[in-house]
Amino acid sequence: xxxxxxxxxxxxxxxxxxxxxxxxxxxxxxxxxxxxxxxxxxxxxxxxxxxxxxxxxxxxxxxxxxxxxxxxxxxxxxxxxxxxxxxxxxxxxxxxxxxxxxxxxxxxxxxxxxxxxxxxxxxxxxxxxxxxxxxxxxxxxxxxxxxxxxxxxxxxxxxxxxxxxxxxxxxxxxxxxxxxxxxxxxxxxxxxxxxxxxxxxxxxxxxxxxxxxxxxxxxxxxxxxxxxxxxxxxxxxxxxxxxxxxxxxxxxxxxxxxxxxxxxxxxxxxxxxxxxxxxxxxxxxxxxxxxxxxxxxxxxxxxxxxxxxxxxxxxxxxxxxxxxxxxxxxxxxxxxxxxxxxxxxxxxxxxxxxxxxxxxxxxxxx
Numbered sequence: 001x002x003x004x005x006x007x008x009x010x011x012x013x014x015x016x017x018x019x020x021x022x023x024x025x026x027x028x029x030x031x032x033x034x035x036x037x038x039x040x041x042x043x044x045x046x047x048x049x050x051x052x053x054x055x056x057x058x059x060x061x062x063x064x065x066x067x068x069x070x071x072x073x074x075x076x077x078x079x080x081x082x083x084x085x086x087x088x089x090x091x092x093x094x095x096x097x098x099x100x101x102x103x104x105x106x107x108x109x110x111x112x113x114x115x116x117x118x119x120x121x122x123x124x125x126x127x128x129x130x131x132x133x134x135x136x137x138x139x140x141x142x143x144x145x146x147x148x149x150x151x152x153x154x155x156x157x158x159x160x161x162x163x164x165x166x167x168x169x170x171x172x173x174x175x176x177x178x179x180x181x182x183x184x185x186x187x188x189x190x191x192x193x194x195x196x197x198x199x200x201x202x203x204x205x206x207x208x209x210x211x212x213x214x215x216x217x218x219x220x221x222x223x224x225x226x227x228x229x230x231x232x233x234x235x236x237x238x239x240x241x242x243x244x245x246x247x248x249x250x251x252x253x254x255x256x257x258x259x260x261x262x263x264x265x266x267x268x269x270x271x272x273x274x275x276x277x278x279x280x281x282x283x284x285x286x287x288x289x290x291x292x293x294x295x296x297x298x299x300x301x302x303x304x305x306x307x308x309x310x311x312x313x314x315x316x317x318x319x320x321x322x323x324x325x326x327x328x329x330x331x332x333x334x335x336x337x338x339x340x341x342x343x344x345x346x347x348x349x350x351x352x353x354x355x356x357x358x359x360x361x362x363x364x365x366x
Contacts, residue, residue: 022365026318026328027299029365034334035350036065039357044290046090047344049097052127055352055359056104058086064127075121075130079106080114083146091153093120100125105151105163108138115142116149116165120189136161136191137208139180143168152220152290154228159189162228162244166216171253174213177205182252184217184230184244186210198247213250213275217242219291219308219341229279231288231308234258235266239285240278241306241324251275257283280324287312290340290351297347298364309338309351316341316351334360 020033041058048054052066054073059081062073079087085107093101100122108117117138121130148166155161167174167182174182177199185208188194199205219231228244238258242250255275256266271277282288289309296303306319315331316338336355344350349362 023330023332023334023362025330027301031361031363031365032332032334033361033363034356035359035361036063036070037356037358039063039352039359041086042339042352042354042357042359043087044089044091044340045342045350045352045359046092046102047342047350048092049345053350053359054090054092054102054123056087056090058088060087062087062090062104062130064123066127071128073123073130074128075133077104077106077117077119077121077133077135078109080109081107082114085114085146085149088149088151089153091155094155094159102130103136103153103155103161105153107146107149107151108135108142110138110140110142113142113144114146114149115139116151116163118153118161118163118187134191136189137163137185137187139165141179143170143181145169148216148233150214150217152218152230154220154222156186156222156228157226160186160194161189162186162210162220164214164217164220164230166218167214167252171215174215174252175249175254177209177212180206180208182214183209183212184214184220184228186246210246211244211248211250213252213254214242215252215256218289221291221293221306223293224295224304229291229293229306231291233287234281234283234285236261236263237283237285238266239282239288241280241288241291241308241319242276243279245276249275250278257281258285280319280326282326285312286310286315286317288317289338290342292341292343292349294343294349295347297343299347307341307349309335309341311337311339311354314338314355334358 022029089105107114121133147169150164150166216233217230235258254267318328340352
């Protein structure tokens with residue numbers, strides 16, 4: 001079991017959208033302010049170059065927020081909003097100033113239920129509508145249940161797209177490479193398969209697969225070297241942070257540091273030849289969601305550190321070191337069920353609190 005970290009306690013309670021309060025951290029007090037409140041099951045936030053931003057709500061709405069005012073965006077794809085499914089991630093394309101393109105992941109309705117899908121669309125100049133919406137990828141077959149869609153999308157340095165896909169509650173599927181369930185896929189911007197994907201040309205293996213053996217990765221980001229990191233939900237214990245590399249098997253459900261909810265052992269134990277070990281794991285589970293690797297822009301001491309939101313214990317974990325370990329908990333009234341965490345273009349840290357129905361921004365204390 002990983003040693004329990006020390007806690008950093010909040011000193012404030014937010015009192016209004018216009019108010020910036022203080023939160024105590026290992027870098028001293030930081031300002032925390034709500035950027036939007038009154039949200040219904042928010043899942044992801046994407047910050048635009050001009051400081052406006054998009055927020056997804058799981059029931060199918062995208063909100064465009066500018067100058068403190070929000071409006072619903074029209075033209076959003078139809079979603080299967082049940083269980084953990086619905087409208088999920090939003091990522092702003094790196095070339096947004098030229099293309100105005102955004103990427104959305106969601107549970108797409110299918111004849112047998114729903115599957116994780118990735119779409120790209122163009123945001124109108126006034127933020128009111130998505131146009132030229134195209135489905136770039138759809139996990140087929142999906143599943144009839146409402147669990148474990150994964151659903152983060154990350155744009156790599158070369159413009160290709162990583163999408164995390166959960167096991168849909170059917171663990172053995174994560175070891176079956178004839179479908180993309182329980183995998184992380186990599187595709188090109190036009191939906192085609194990159195020629196250097198690890199399984200291209202291999203019989204009975206989906207060429208989109210980058211890695212496999214994943215349970216439910218709901219956090220993903222690139223580090224300064226362009227490497228992909230993910231946070232993944234375990235079962236009863238065994239939440240993981242993984243450094244994801246091409247062609248590797250991350251073990252689920254053959255190995256795990258958790259147990260079934262019944263208390264029974266999962267698979268064959270915690271290790272097996274040919275299966276990767278997590279860079280960090282939590283026991284008991286914290287229910288990790290969003291993950292962000294920080295650049296150090298505003299807090300140089302945090303450069304390269306990994307921040308992960310906890311849905312269960314209501315805090316933001318900061319991880320550092322070799323081996324990787326949780327070294328700080330940023331916790332307060334605002335961190336209730338942290339679903340997403342991102343770095344803004346100016347280096348500030350934004351996160352979604354599902355419990356507060358809000359997006360908050362952390363910035364240096366002035």
